[in-house]
Amino acid sequence: MKPVVLNSPDQNKERKRTDKTNNFEEFILDDSFKVLGSNKYYYLYTYGCQGNESDSEKIRGLMEGMSFSITYDLDKTDIIIMNTCAIRKNAEDKVFGELGRLKQLKRKKPDLIVGLCGCMAQEESVVRRLLTKYQNVDFIFGTHNIHSLPSLIKRVMENKERVVDVLSYEGDIVEKIPMVRESNIKAWVPIMYGCDEFCTYCIVPYTRGKERSRLKENIIKEVEDLISQGYQEITLLGQNVNAYGKDFVDHKYDFADLLSDLSELPIPRIRFTTNNPKDFDDRQIEVIKNSKNIMPAIHLPVQSGSNKILKKMNRKYTKESFIELCDKLYKAIPDVSITTDIIVAFPYETEEDFCETLELVKRCNFEGAYTFIFSKREGTPAANYVDENITEEIAYDRLYRLNDLVNEGYARGNNRFLNKIVKVLIEGYSKSNENILMGYTENNKLVNVLGDKKYIGKIVDVKIKDAKTWSLDGEIID
Ligand code: SAH
Ligand code: SF4
Ligand code: F3S
Numbered sequence: 001m002k003p004v005v006l007n008s009p010d011q012n013k014e015r016k017r018t019d020k021t022n023n024f025e026e027f028i029l030d031d032s033f034k035v036l037g038s039n040k041y042y043y044l045y046t047y048g049c050q051g052n053e054s055d056s057e058k059i060r061g062l063m064e065g066m067s068f069s070i071t072y073d074l075d076k077t078d079i080i081i082m083n084t085c086a087i088r089k090n091a092e093d094k095v096f097g098e099l100g101r102l103k104q105l106k107r108k109k110p111d112l113i114v115g116l117c118g119c120m121a122q123e124e125s126v127v128r129r130l131l132t133k134y135q136n137v138d139f140i141f142g143t144h145n146i147h148s149l150p151s152l153i154k155r156v157m158e159n160k161e162r163v164v165d166v167l168s169y170e171g172d173i174v175e176k177i178p179m180v181r182e183s184n185i186k187a188w189v190p191i192m193y194g195c196d197e198f199c200t201y202c203i204v205p206y207t208r209g210k211e212r213s214r215l216k217e218n219i220i221k222e223v224e225d226l227i228s229q230g231y232q233e234i235t236l237l238g239q240n241v242n243a244y245g246k247d248f249v250d251h252k253y254d255f256a257d258l259l260s261d262l263s264e265l266p267i268p269r270i271r272f273t274t275n276n277p278k279d280f281d282d283r284q285i286e287v288i289k290n291s292k293n294i295m296p297a298i299h300l301p302v303q304s305g306s307n308k309i310l311k312k313m314n315r316k317y318t319k320e321s322f323i324e325l326c327d328k329l330y331k332a333i334p335d336v337s338i339t340t341d342i343i344v345a346f347p348y349e350t351e352e353d354f355c356e357t358l359e360l361v362k363r364c365n366f367e368g369a370y371t372f373i374f375s376k377r378e379g380t381p382a383a384n385y386v387d388e389n390i391t392e393e394i395a396y397d398r399l400y401r402l403n404d405l406v407n408e409g410y411a412r413g414n415n416r417f418l419n420k421i422v423k424v425l426i427e428g429y430s431k432s433n434e435n436i437l438m439g440y441t442e443n444n445k446l447v448n449v450l451g452d453k454k455y456i457g458k459i460v461d462v463k464i465k466d467a468k469t470w471s472l473d474g475e476i477i478d
Pocket of ligand 3: 047048049050051052084085086087118119203204207208
């Protein structure tokens with residue numbers, strides 16, 4: 001079937017930044033959509049970062065606003081939506097693998113509708129591949145027009161069309177898209193969208209567009225609503241939360257201001273991610289230090305410990321300034337846990353550069369890290385960097401050596417709580433054992449405890465009895 005292409009992605013346009021000011025719009029679900037999904041089911045795949053998890057909560061809100069019910073059974077579903085991630089090749093391979101398997105399901109159930117959205121939808125090459133090789137994908141939409149989902153589904157259902165609607169420029173900030181949240185204890189709260197950093201390896205500035213901050217009023221209102229619903233924890237989301245508000249042209253209000261205002265609200269726990277070292281300033285540290293409800297766990301991606309590589313990555317800070325920032329955080333927030341992200345085998349990374357990364361990991365006392373082998377992303381500057389010295393073998397060798405060191409950090413970070421009493425927000429039952437409750441400490445350490453379900457959703461005192469590399473075991477103290 002020939003697809004109806006309303007808009008398709010164009011990486012050259014995605015790369016552009018205009019000085020257009022943000023427009024804010026309020027979403028209203030038209031009555032004509034509200035019964036479209038009566039007696040029908042949807043199945044939702046979510047890959048990628050917390051930003052995508054948060055988008056999936058909007059997708060759920062829209063689907064349920066149209067009367068579709070969620071199912072976790074592929075045989076029962078009428079619609080499948082795949083919310084995808086493009087950050088590394090293996091993230092995309094997973095999606096193509098799953099789409100391959102879904103071809104069989106579609107043969108069995110010809111009326112099944114499959115939609116794909118998220119960051120992969122923003123890539124020209126992916127959309128081309130989907131249109132030619134994956135006839136089982138019925139509609140594609142992008143990260144800027146999640147709110148188009150109802151009208152796209154209507155077209156596919158009623159006109160039996162194949163539709164592509166992917167915008168290459170950031171649209172308005174759309175408020176009030178309904179949400180069905182995954183948890184009734186912890187909530188994601190996006191404070192900004194997009195990214196203007198253009199780290200040379202990264203696809204996000206293309207797939208998510210220009211950096212746009214939500215207005216303070218809308219964020220505070222959302223958090224107040226969450227508090228009234230009994231939520232215990234919020235995590236503020238953005239690709240560089242420290243740059244929040246820098247795009248406001250008619251008023252001044254930045255991340256330190258936002259943190260300060262939110263910390264006055266009666267929400268027990270505030271977290272935020274991800275931080276960019278370059279924009280983490282002293283005022284932000286001061287606010288964190290002086291607040292009681294901003295948690296002492298900071299995720300601070302460094303990417304590399306070599307100034308040469310940091311420069312090639314366009315990270316805009318140095319090893320020295322990163323160390324200084326960590327020292328300031330340790331001094332201001334004595335109990336803080338710092339975690340990071342690191343890429344190994346970036347083009348031109350020599351053994352010496354890599355050893356500088358190892359040294360930095362030791363120096364900064366990280367209590368955890370997400371570690372990755374560099375993955376080429378088409379259209380990014382680093383995709384054109386060629387370094388034949390780095391073989392797959394070298395890349396894996398560096399990754400494993402780094403992981404050994406990082407794991408020592410995880411263990412050290414957990415060990416320091418042995419025999420201490422810590423506050424744990426109990427979230428539910430442990431995945432591996434249905435009789436054990438699990439939750440996280442203020443420092444974001446996973447804790448397992450024996451206990452009654454009455455504790456779920458509560459913050460309790462726990463005495464830590466055993467520290468393992470990945471988790472702590474403890475006992476609730478009533
Ligand atoms: N905005 C966040 C990161 C979002 S992506 C920040 O700047 O810290 C999450 C992590 O994926 C990055 O921190 C980086 O370590 C990794 N990553 C991004 N692009 C990558 C690529 N092309 N190859 C390997 N890892 C990558
Ligand atoms: Fe990617 Fe860099 Fe933006 Fe993070 S800050 S999303 S790594 S471009
Ligand atoms: Fe992936 Fe897009 Fe997030 S590429 S990491 S889902 S911003």
